[in-house]
Amino acid sequence: MQPTARPAYVALGGGLLLCALYASRAAEPEGAVLYLLGAASGTALCCVGASRMPPGARHIWWALAAGQALFLLGDVLYVLIENVLGGDPYPSVADAAYLASYPALAAGLLWLVRIRQRGRQRAALLDAAILTTAMATAGFVFIVEPSAAAGGGSVLENVVAGAYPAADVLLLALLVQMFIAGMRANVASWALVGGIVALLVADLGYVASALTDTSHPAWIDLGYLASYLLIGFAAVHPSAQALSEPTPIRSSRSLARLAWLGAALILTPVTEFVAGQDADTDHHGSVVMLAGGCLIALLVVLRMADLVQQLQYKAVELAALARRDGLTGLANRRTWDYELSRVCDAARKEGTTLHIAVLDMDHFKRFNDEHGHTMGDMVLRGTTQAWADLVQGRGFLARYGGEEFTVLLPDMGLTEAEALLDQMRRAVTHDQTCSIGLATWDHRETPADLVGRADGALYQAKGEGRDRIVVSASDRPELAGSAPAPHSPAEEAPEARPAQTAP
Known part of the structure; x- marks a missing residue:
């Protein structure tokens, strides 16, 4: 009693x-x-x-x-x-x-x-x-x-x-x-x-x-x-x-x-x-x-x-839950694939420009090992919130997988796209950095090939020292032939790439 x-x-x-x-x-x-x-x-x-x-x-x-x-x-x-x-x-x-x-x-x-x-x-x-x-x-x-x-x-x-x-x-x-x-x-x-x-x-x-x-x-x-x-x-x-006190709903x-x-x-x-x-x-x-x-x-x-x-x-x-990433609230991979196909189709019909960027946190596995996954989640949430504010009304942001993100930037020039992405690069929280690969659609390649070229540019940014933006070589004639061959993100996870684990 x-x-x-x-x-x-x-x-x-x-x-x-x-x-x-x-x-x-x-x-x-x-x-x-x-x-x-x-x-x-x-x-x-x-x-x-x-x-x-x-x-x-x-x-x-x-x-x-x-x-x-x-x-x-x-x-x-x-x-x-x-x-x-x-x-x-x-x-x-x-x-x-x-x-x-x-x-x-x-x-x-x-x-x-x-x-x-x-x-x-x-x-x-x-x-x-x-x-x-x-x-x-x-x-x-x-x-x-x-x-x-x-x-x-x-x-x-x-x-x-x-x-x-x-x-x-x-x-x-x-x-x-x-x-x-x-x-x-x-x-x-x-x-x-x-x-x-x-x-x-x-x-x-x-x-x-x-x-x-x-x-x-x-x-x-x-x-x-x-x-x-x-x-x-x-x-x-x-x-x-x-x-x-309110009672929870139970099946019984x-x-x-x-x-x-x-x-x-x-x-x-x-x-x-x-x-x-x-x-x-x-x-x-x-x-x-x-x-x-x-x-x-x-x-x-x-x-x-x-x-x-x-x-x-x-x-x-x-x-809504099926379309969103649970941690960041951004669009998930499934929604990204649908939106990419839709925007490519619209750009082809209207003859407008379309840029694709792939963003990846630098040494994020090391950060998680040193500070814990809870702090890593805070970095992802804080950074993606800042990115979403920057991209709002100008593009489409999604979580591609892990610490890798993708951005659709339709109907803008390459210089404007680079400026926006540079703002996003500098908006990463907790003294972290990110590398970015950028590619412009030629209206002929498949959406998957376009993402592959952007990912290849990201791979190059990692190899050149990280914390930078690299434009796909095929989108800059003066650099044609100097870029590594593009590859698909599905072929190699970001944490498995040699350039990402380099000091």
Whole structure:
């Protein structure tokens, strides 16, 4: 047991003691006082816990505390009307307080579901709406209408009798949605669930006693007391703060979500079938089932549209990842090959110039060995960011592989291309240097041959001392025949070239 959790357990023990005293004195005059003391202690615990919550989760627990307070107000009014004023507490103003507590509790549970699925609120709300509609339809046919019919002759009594089970169905649907959303299994979560379940069981017992026209037994009031205490205990327990943390998406929970939604979809036709076996089913039940079925169909369509939209977003993200290098964010080799082919085709049709440059970090393996790969990654990220700023709007930059990069420079003169590349050479970070090979397309050779000539110029720059730009000899007639034969980057990795490992 954590030391910080001890006050919560002490408070729970005190509340259980009040429950035991009430159970032994339920039939005595002081029984009502003990009941109200237990209810008030649970409500006070919930208020204390809500005041200690982080700002982002405080509204959840204040809503639950408001539900507790309204239910307590209903209990106080019920006791006053029955024991002090000698009147009939049902239906009365006490029922207004009782019924007002359910929306507050439902709001707290709904906010808890939404905050657990932060970033996926639309999906969570649609799932909750589908499940709630299905359960409300079945609840109306099998519980609400029979309860309303047993409420008495007046319209008010029928409305009040039917409102309680309708509110219970709403709480039950949200409780199930908590599990679908991925409830964090800790002391506070199980206490909160236990408190809501105790309330629902007590309400069910009360409805059953109303349907059978018998006085409700003492265990029903104990159920209400347990609900007060468990929700209050959940609020003050330290683990309550973890309930407001977003939950990650897990495949097992996705399967559970599909199972629950599938059950919700078949619940309405099952309800219609079962109700159809009863000859006493009236017109209202049929109308509710029709309306519920139509609403569920609409919600399912919206949910499918939401799923399709999510898949489209994921497809765009995956496509972007497939085109980009993970470390630098530049275009990768696959994207480079596509862009090179496209730009060559455009330059051939329009008769414009096109230059290709291959850039390679000097002695980068040595740098990694001396400073570590983490520092090497920093050099690559910082340098490529500077390069991207220089090339933006003027060319296309890609990571060709390892510490080798390529640049497309369309529609500019050779002098302008050399000036830009010299800026890039001087932009290398952390006192590193790079060598650059440059080639101009002759509109006849293949893109692969063009890259090969640029790589051959890079090889020459490495051999001449590095940290320089070398233009392919075939692009400068005065140097024709003096350059080494061009080769493809695929034929020899940069770190394997003799010129790159020279001091």
